[in-house]
Amino acid sequence: MERQDAIWAYFQNQAPESFAGSRARLAYLIREIRKRHLNIVLNIGIGAGIFEQMAKEQGLAVSSLDLDANTVQRIRAQLGVDARQGYIQEIPFDDEYFDVVVASEVLEHLDHDSMLQALSEIRRVLVPGGYFIGTVPYEENLANSIVVCPYCGKHFHRWGHLQSFSTEKMKRILSSYFAVEHVFPHKFVTFSALNRKGKMVSVVKLILWKLGIYRGKCNLVFIAKKPKAL
Secondary structure: OOOOOHHHHHHHOOOOOOHHHHHHHHHHHHHHHHOOOOEEEEEEEOOOHHHHHHHHHOOOEEEEEEEEHHHHHHHHHHHHHHHHEHHHHHHOOOOHHHEEEEEEEHHOOOOOOHEEEHHHHHHHHHHEEEEEEEEEEEEEOOHHHEOOOOOOOOEEEEEOOOOOEOOOHHHHOOOOOOOEEEEEEEEEHHHHHHHHHHHHHHHHHHHHHHHHOOOOOOEEEEEEEEEOOO
């Protein structure tokens, strides 16, 4: 996975503050879960454990999957979550166990073949009628974040992103595995993570984005459902 393990082991253990801006996005996904009266949740990609903490505060039965053993151990100790180390292409949970699987800012880290394996696994662990909910960066220009290693000369995306998604591309990919309910761009702002100037700038950008004037970075939200058995 192009050394994805090393990238996220660093951010999750050495720089967990880098996930502070995800709160608004993750809170939105939890609201969508609660709206559908879902309870047994698998979160893929622990990060700083923000989703797990929010989910438990809302009374959800949350489990986690992550690449990094230290992150898995930390979330088990802190929150008592059933966290397991592993890859999304081989999810170490039983068939038809979860009401909903969440993958927020995950799929862009997978190449095409790995992503298809992951979607098949997500469908496997969902109960019939269960949901797959998450986000990816919206229409990201991958070239803008390419950096070069000063030691080996290799070029790579600074966050390990391998794919970019449009609304139509996401709908097309998901529709091979799920019944797609919604795919739409949305801009999330975690104001608590910003200083006063940052909050003012973000308010202006958010207003302009809603008016269709500003086309800055945002996320693509997807909500899809595993069909019930006939």
